[in-house]
Amino acid sequence: MHARADTIPAPRAARRSRGLLLDAGFADVTVEVRTAVFTGTAMLPMLQGLARAAGAAGAITSEQADAWCAEQAGRAAADRLFLAVPMFVAAGSAR
Structure with missing residues (x-):
């Protein structure tokens, strides 16, 4: 995961979002998590990217990586892929 995170400009921004809003002067800051669930082939490139990053980092x-990617492609083709992606939503009121 660290190898993949290192490919994103601000991989830990979601963790910092509440503090960033508070630091910027917002009040009543809340954070919710929403989870998107994917079951088709649309997210295969993201999964393959994760596997490639793990391989590049020497974790696997x-x-x-190739075997895992092939397995996920097979799952998607058989309508058996299940991927849950959490998304954080932060909001606050301007003071």
């Missing part, structure tokens, strides 16, 4: 071999 390229053969393991």
